[in-house]
Amino acid sequence: MSDPALVFDSVGKSFGSYEAVKGISFALERHELVSLLGPSGCGKTTTLRLVAGLEMPTRGRILLDGADVSTLSASQRDIAMVFQSYALFPHMNVVDNVAYGLIAQRTGKREAHERARAQLELVGLAGYEKRLPSEISGGQQQRVAVARALVLEPAVLLFDEPLSNLDAKLRRQVREDIRDLQQRLGLTVLYVTHDQSEAMAISDRVIIMKAGRIEQSGPPSSLYNEPASAFVADFMGDANVIEATTIAGPDGQSRVVLDGLPLGTELPAGMTVDVMLRPEHLRITDAAREAIGGTIRRASYLGAQCEYRVETSLGPLLLIEQGAQRLRSEGESIAITIDPHHARIIERERDG
Amino acid sequence: MFWLVVAAAASVLPWYAVAPANAASSGLLLALGGSVAVLPVYAVLLALAGIGVGGGGGGRAAQRLAALASFAGAVWILVSSGLQGTPYDPALALTLSNQPAVGWGAGLTVVALLGLGATALARAGMMDGDRFGAHLLVLVCAILALFVLFPLAQILEAVSRPDETGSVLAGLAGRLGGREIWGLTCLVDGGRCGMVWNSVGLGTAVGLSATLLGLGASLFIVRTNAPMRGPLRLVTLLPLVTPPFVVGLALILLFGRSGSVTLFMYDVFDIRPSRWIYGPQGVWLAQTLGLTPLAFMVIHATLVSVSPSVEEAAQTLRAGRWYTFRTVTLPLIRPGLANAFLLCFIESLADLGNPLILGGGFRVLASGIYFKIVGAQADLGEAAGLGLILLAISLTVFLLQTVWLRGASFVTVTGKGDGGKFGELAPSLKLLVGGVTLIWGVLIVTVYGTVIAGSFAQIWGRDYSFTLTHYLDAFDVISGPHGLVWSGGAWNFFFTTMWIAAVAAPLTAALGLLTAYLIARRRFVGRGVFEFAAMMSFAMPGTVIGLAYVLSFNAPPIEITGTAVILIVAFISRNMPIGVRVGLAQFSQIDPSLDEASTTLGARPGMTLRRVLYPLMKPAVATAVIYAFVSSVTTLSQVIFLVSPRYDWATTYIIGLVENTNYGRAIAYSVVLIVLLIVIVALLQLILTRTEFRRVNTKSTGETQ
Ligand SMILES: Nc1ncnc2c1ncn2[C@@H]1O[C@H](COP(=O)(O)OP(=O)(O)OP(=O)(O)O)[C@@H](O)[C@H]1O
Numbered sequence A: 001m002s003d004p005a006l007v008f009d010s011v012g013k014s015f016g017s018y019e020a021v022k023g024i025s026f027a028l029e030r031h032e033l034v035s036l037l038g039p040s041g042c043g044k045t046t047t048l049r050l051v052a053g054l055e056m057p058t059r060g061r062i063l064l065d066g067a068d069v070s071t072l073s074a075s076q077r078d079i080a081m082v083f084q085s086y087a088l089f090p091h092m093n094v095v096d097n098v099a100y101g102l103i104a105q106r107t108g109k110r111e112a113h114e115r116a117r118a119q120l121e122l123v124g125l126a127g128y129e130k131r132l133p134s135e136i137s138g139g140q141q142q143r144v145a146v147a148r149a150l151v152l153e154p155a156v157l158l159f160d161e162p163l164s165n166l167d168a169k170l171r172r173q174v175r176e177d178i179r180d181l182q183q184r185l186g187l188t189v190l191y192v193t194h195d196q197s198e199a200m201a202i203s204d205r206v207i208i209m210k211a212g213r214i215e216q217s218g219p220p221s222s223l224y225n226e227p228a229s230a231f232v233a234d235f236m237g238d239a240n241v242i243e244a245t246t247i248a249g250p251d252g253q254s255r256v257v258l259d260g261l262p263l264g265t266e267l268p269a270g271m272t273v274d275v276m277l278r279p280e281h282l283r284i285t286d287a288a289r290e291a292i293g294g295t296i297r298r299a300s301y302l303g304a305q306c307e308y309r310v311e312t313s314l315g316p317l318l319l320i321e322q323g324a325q326r327l328r329s330e331g332e333s334i335a336i337t338i339d340p341h342h343a344r345i346i347e348r349e350r351d352g
Numbered sequence B: 001m002f003w004l005v006v007a008a009a010a011s012v013l014p015w016y017a018v019a020p021a022n023a024a025s026s027g028l029l030l031a032l033g034g035s036v037a038v039l040p041v042y043a044v045l046l047a048l049a050g051i052g053v054g055g056g057g058g059g060r061a062a063q064r065l066a067a068l069a070s071f072a073g074a075v076w077i078l079v080s081s082g083l084q085g086t087p088y089d090p091a092l093a094l095t096l097s098n099q100p101a102v103g104w105g106a107g108l109t110v111v112a113l114l115g116l117g118a119t120a121l122a123r124a125g126m127m128d129g130d131r132f133g134a135h136l137l138v139l140v141c142a143i144l145a146l147f148v149l150f151p152l153a154q155i156l157e158a159v160s161r162p163d164e165t166g167s168v169l170a171g172l173a174g175r176l177g178g179r180e181i182w183g184l185t186c187l188v189d190g191g192r193c194g195m196v197w198n199s200v201g202l203g204t205a206v207g208l209s210a211t212l213l214g215l216g217a218s219l220f221i222v223r224t225n226a227p228m229r230g231p232l233r234l235v236t237l238l239p240l241v242t243p244p245f246v247v248g249l250a251l252i253l254l255f256g257r258s259g260s261v262t263l264f265m266y267d268v269f270d271i272r273p274s275r276w277i278y279g280p281q282g283v284w285l286a287q288t289l290g291l292t293p294l295a296f297m298v299i300h301a302t303l304v305s306v307s308p309s310v311e312e313a314a315q316t317l318r319a320g321r322w323y324t325f326r327t328v329t330l331p332l333i334r335p336g337l338a339n340a341f342l343l344c345f346i347e348s349l350a351d352l353g354n355p356l357i358l359g360g361g362f363r364v365l366a367s368g369i370y371f372k373i374v375g376a377q378a379d380l381g382e383a384a385g386l387g388l389i390l391l392a393i394s395l396t397v398f399l400l401q402t403v404w405l406r407g408a409s410f411v412t413v414t415g416k417g418d419g420g421k422f423g424e425l426a427p428s429l430k431l432l433v434g435g436v437t438l439i440w441g442v443l444i445v446t447v448y449g450t451v452i453a454g455s456f457a458q459i460w461g462r463d464y465s466f467t468l469t470h471y472l473d474a475f476d477v478i479s480g481p482h483g484l485v486w487s488g489g490a491w492n493f494f495f496t497t498m499w500i501a502a503v504a505a506p507l508t509a510a511l512g513l514l515t516a517y518l519i520a521r522r523r524f525v526g527r528g529v530f531e532f533a534a535m536m537s538f539a540m541p542g543t544v545i546g547l548a549y550v551l552s553f554n555a556p557p558i559e560i561t562g563t564a565v566i567l568i569v570a571f572i573s574r575n576m577p578i579g580v581r582v583g584l585a586q587f588s589q590i591d592p593s594l595d596e597a598s599t600t601l602g603a604r605p606g607m608t609l610r611r612v613l614y615p616l617m618k619p620a621v622a623t624a625v626i627y628a629f630v631s632s633v634t635t636l637s638q639v640i641f642l643v644s645p646r647y648d649w650a651t652t653y654i655i656g657l658v659e660n661t662n663y664g665r666a667i668a669y670s671v672v673l674i675v676l677l678i679v680i681v682a683l684l685q686l687i688l689t690r691t692e693f694r695r696v697n698t699k700s701t702g703e704t705q
């Protein structure tokens, strides 16, 4: 019962000589929503299509509900997928679209339509049954696509950037609807996106991919607060990454010193490291001691917060001031302190 | 399992087409009787049943072996019953070298073996294990091998047979290198040029003139707001439903020795009637008029897909109208122009009717083949030599077209409503385009006017009084004591033509579109080669196909000469590439994620094809069926060697009338054919595209998979 809904066991996929997915392993627990996040071309869609059976792995095993499905075709797997383009059949009306999968699995036409109707009601589209896809709005098309996938009650539901065709406002609403539906029905979902805020907002766990490999995975908060690399830090929100070298401190503990500001670390002395600082963890201070001096180069007022690009001896830094009353002016000299608990220091990756 | 049952059923049917004397007739009995030809087949079948291809046992390697064995079995049946390639002699004993052609039993067994092979291939992992796809692929490959590649091989064989002295080289030289073919004496002392130069020269001239006219007409229709564009559009379609040589016929009625224009010139200007229309210039004129619509369609399609915003951009960059046309529009449609030229070139090479009735002493390769088969000095070997050369030229041009023009298209269908209006043409260009189009329009209208008038005139050139005789001769119906009697002389040809074309057209379209489906939507090894093979027969001139079929199918293993089957098969293999083309174009408009969505919803490929792709492909289905039907009915070159007294064709009947200078009846018959084709095309269009959708594409996306 407790075995995972989906297991990837060192799965790789090559297109000719190009390896798009380089032997990745992960598991999806039941009732969990996991996002695949990464820059364009890193292999997210390919991974999703491997789960769906639209691509066959060139190595490794894929288990669905404990059974090896690596060689089964898409129509034989207990999955359903919501496409980026929705892929609604333009010649069928809404209810025929939703009933299609049921009919494909030899459900009687009557029953199929009944269940399709019920599903449409669930996504709030009762009354639109007889319309053609071209006669409803983009957001409604998206919900039809979701209903069409859900009605099959698949073991795993797949989404490939389902919100990218919607405008910003609608996107927020729809992603909440999806999360809501997932929690209400206890769905197991694998969700591809390249929008980090979307991933953070709806996921139980996020898998970050880079060039066909998994870079790091975990709950959004741990990825944000404890990124394993500069890449992850930068991808999950904004980060200032400063290159430094560890030195031995007087008390035997090693440390890095940024413009005279010491930060303790567990790493041995003499290493090249990245120091990662979130912009909201930098603070503007009046004291000049134990602070980094800088000049504001660009100031942006964003309502809830002010954002500054500051020129310092460590290079340009991004700084966010929350709840400030007024915007500081460009050209102003300021002093910046760092909360040592929030600085994350890790060994620098060789390949950069 | 299914195919094993079919094989079992086939084993009790007559194995051969002709029951051999002193031998059992069914496959099973032949095998039990120890026939060397049949025994291996049943050994393979038993082995296949043993390792359970039908049931699905064995690993992938075993399945691959099974596939190989099945195909070997099928090939063996065909090879063993045609080892000698000579007719079966019933007087001699039934030995491996004296076998009758395949009959129902052997034929069905071949089909069953191919099916078993396809099943095994799917189980060995081909097409991700999809049996439907594997069967489709095997079917198309078998048809291509049997009805395109095998006949081609027969041409090669006929060309390379040793001559009387027993020398292969001398034979080759005689058939491929004669002065008739390559001679250049026309350049020196007014002698005749070889057929190769004639064909290539004519093709080039026709290609150029048709492309220019087509460009003029496209510009006129797309880019001017002159009146009469609508009717002109319709007129451009007329030649497509006209047997090509009808244009030639009209030219004879106009410019022949007793043509109306000729006589008018004589009366008014005292210009003596001459035979100037007979010769290259006449053929050129007829082919140009006949092929311009083809060029027009290709260029028109390219022209309308040029996004207006590009031209608007050029004009905002201070480019004048002429300059915009020269530097932006023309380069953008250059692939379309090249395509139109090459298509017209190929069609001109293949045309037999016009060189036949207008050529006079001017002989091209296509008519050369004809005279080598039916003429006084009939020689199949020499005909094959000409056929090979014609095929080589045609294939070269086709290769050029596919390799050179692939990816050379700059025009992309973005699906984004760019908006914008096409810029106006420069005034001088407008005038030019209008003038060219006008001349062409006048010619076409004259040609068709002549055809219609001619069909009602007593004797053209001498007695223009109105008569229905020609129609009655051909299509009279009288009511006899037992109901209607089709007493007209043309009914017989007419019915044969219609039913055979009606059988061939849907098969052709289905096969072409399914092939396009394999190419566009499935992944398998050797897809590129497959695509080329499927498109290749497009470049095979009708005369060459006819000749190849004559060489291939009147001896075992497959004897179908003189039957309706050979005509149907010839149409299918020649016209299938159009279906492939139309299908590929349509598939590129349908978002692949629709197929994928269907698959992830649990639909097997068959259901996806039926419920998702077919409805979206309907316009392509209509186009393919219509094209296949029309071109089968109007072709002359493909059928002229394949018809038999029992299965004769409308076009060969008309050509026969022309040769007897019975122009009135020939033309009346042509008019009936044209009118009927127009009606049928309109009906098919109506029936096949009844359900239209507002949009074929789902919401267009920025990303494609
Ligand atoms: N059918 C294919 N043939 C060859 N290469 C492919 C194919 N499909 C994907 N690729 C390559 O594999 C890599 C990963 O592609 P994939 O579509 O998985 O990226 P992605 O992470 O989804 O990117 P995006 O965020 O842009 O959608 C890319 O470099 C792509 O070019």
Ligand SMILES: [Mg+2]
Pocket: A044, A045, A046
């Ligand atoms: Mg993607």
